[in-house]
Amino acid sequence: MKKYLHFFVLFLFVFGGCMPLHTASARAVDYSQSENWAFLPVGQTEKQVDVFYVYPTIFGGNGPENMDVSDADLRHKADVQILINSGVFTDTANLFAPYYRQASIDVLWLPSAQADALLATGYQDVIDAFAYYMQHYNQGRPVILAGFSQGSMALLNLMEKTFDNPVWQKQLVAAYLIGYSVTPQDLQQYPWLKMAQGETDTGVIVSYNTQLAHNGPSYVLKKGALGINPVNWKTDGTPAPAKAHKGAVIFDIVTGEKKEEVPHLSDVYLEEESGALVVAVDPVKYNASQAVFPAGVLHMYDYMFFYNNLKENVKKRAEAYRL
Numbered sequence: 001m002k003k004y005l006h007f008f009v010l011f012l013f014v015f016g017g018c019m020p021l022h023t024a025s026a027r028a029v030d031y032s033q034s035e036n037w038a039f040l041p042v043g044q045t046e047k048q049v050d051v052f053y054v055y056p057t058i059f060g061g062n063g064p065e066n067m068d069v070s071d072a073d074l075r076h077k078a079d080v081q082i083l084i085n086s087g088v089f090t091d092t093a094n095l096f097a098p099y100y101r102q103a104s105i106d107v108l109w110l111p112s113a114q115a116d117a118l119l120a121t122g123y124q125d126v127i128d129a130f131a132y133y134m135q136h137y138n139q140g141r142p143v144i145l146a147g148f149s150q151g152s153m154a155l156l157n158l159m160e161k162t163f164d165n166p167v168w169q170k171q172l173v174a175a176y177l178i179g180y181s182v183t184p185q186d187l188q189q190y191p192w193l194k195m196a197q198g199e200t201d202t203g204v205i206v207s208y209n210t211q212l213a214h215n216g217p218s219y220v221l222k223k224g225a226l227g228i229n230p231v232n233w234k235t236d237g238t239p240a241p242a243k244a245h246k247g248a249v250i251f252d253i254v255t256g257e258k259k260e261e262v263p264h265l266s267d268v269y270l271e272e273e274s275g276a277l278v279v280a281v282d283p284v285k286y287n288a289s290q291a292v293f294p295a296g297v298l299h300m301y302d303y304m305f306f307y308n309n310l311k312e313n314v315k316k317r318a319e320a321y322r323l
Contacts, residue, residue, distance in 0.1 A: 029069055029125050031098060031132035036069060038082055039097040040137070049173060049318045051093035051144040052133060054100065054126055054151030055081045056179065061104025064114070066121045069099040080256040085148055085303045087249075088176075088310045092318050093144055096137060098129035102150050119153070126154040127162060134168065142321050144314065145175035148303060149220065152180035152207070159205075160190045173321045175205045176310070179302040181225035181275070182207050195226050199233035199313060200320035206230070206313075208270075208277040210305055215296040216274055225275035230306040230313065231268045239269040246308035253300065265305055279305060 029036050038055070058077040059067040067074055082097045089095065102122040107115045134143075147155040156177055163169055169192060182205055187193050196204040208227040209220055217223050231240035248262040266279040283295035293299055303310065 028128060029099070029101065031129045032136075037096070037098050037129075038075070038079055039086070039095045041094045041096070045094040045139075045141070047092065047094050048322070049093040049142045049144060050133075050138060051086070051089040051095055051146050052130060053082060053086050053089065053095060053097040054147040054154050055085075055097065056147075056149035056151050057102060057105070059102055059104050061106060063104065064106040064110055064118055065104050066101040066118065067099075067104070069101055069125075075099060080254070081148075083256050084251045084253070086146070088303060088307060089144060089146055089314050091311065092314045094141075096133050098125065098133075100125035100129065100154065102154075122150070123154050123157045126158050130158055130162070138171075141171075142173045142318065143171050144173045144318070145177070147177055147180075149179040149299070152177040156180065156182065156186070159193060160186070164190075164192050169203060172203045174202060174314075174317050176314075177205050177207045179209060179299055180207065180220050181209065181222035183222055183224045183226065185224070187226075195235070196228050196233070197235060200316050202317055202321045208302070209275075210279060210298040210302050211271075211274070211276040212280070212283060212296040212298065213271060213278045214273075215276065215294075218293055218297050218299070220299055221274065221276055221297075223275075227270055227275050227277055229268055229270050229277060230309045233313070235270070237269050237272045239267050242267050245306075246312060248301075248305045249307035250301075250304050281305075 031037070034040055055078045058081055059074060078099060086095050086097065100122045103118045107118050110118065145155050155175060159175060174196065182193065182195060187195070194204045196206045206228055208230060209225065228235050229240055231244050232238060242264040245264045245266065245268065248265045250259045250262065251257065252259055266281055269278050271278045279298065286298060286301060287295060288298050288300050
């Protein structure tokens, strides 16, 4: 476990920079104020579906603390990450993305009770933002939930705590909780959570964690993690051939600029022993160790490697919802 934490810290140092102490306000974030949203549609919404997106960890911090959502540098980092991944959704959906007081990296070293308390601040912000969005912005449209890493953690918490609401369940196209794990225990405890079983089922969770073969559990890949292959949309170990892969889109994680597109990236399969989504790529070229985890754990590429497949799937699920 320690080696994974080391690489996670390195990611936040490189990606978040060596930042001064930011102590988040204890006051709740006011989501009636547009400045507390990274993205809100301007004027009339153009599309018939919305996406509520929650960004991944961008805050290194300087101790166990929460992100200051008024900090301009941190807002910029959040904006970049939203733009990298939200392109999967924005051809189909109107983008809504709140700033939230996410936990700093020190959450990983805290005793579980303290870690839960630190995470709970950001989790509550996401709950508050979503409730405000549903009341004031949604106007009855179908909604996609989408997150990455800590953003997926927050959205899973949102679904656990609030999606026993049958109205919200009915409006859910799908929840793309990518880069974190949903387990059978989660489904048992919260029976309104349902994992995707195919390409076009709705009201379901799409989740996976990308690795090279035989890397085992990680900070984001829990034992027993449930997943789906975003190329062939199978939940077993059936491999998807590279020819079915629609293309990876690789971005610079600091600037958000597109670096390259890679058609037919790799054969892809779910590894039965770990639940990981396995690809065969060059770990030198796709050196995730400088960003999040050791070379075999490709967390930072969870969206990028399957960008075009996800983009196609978002459209298909939205169409299936409207049938």
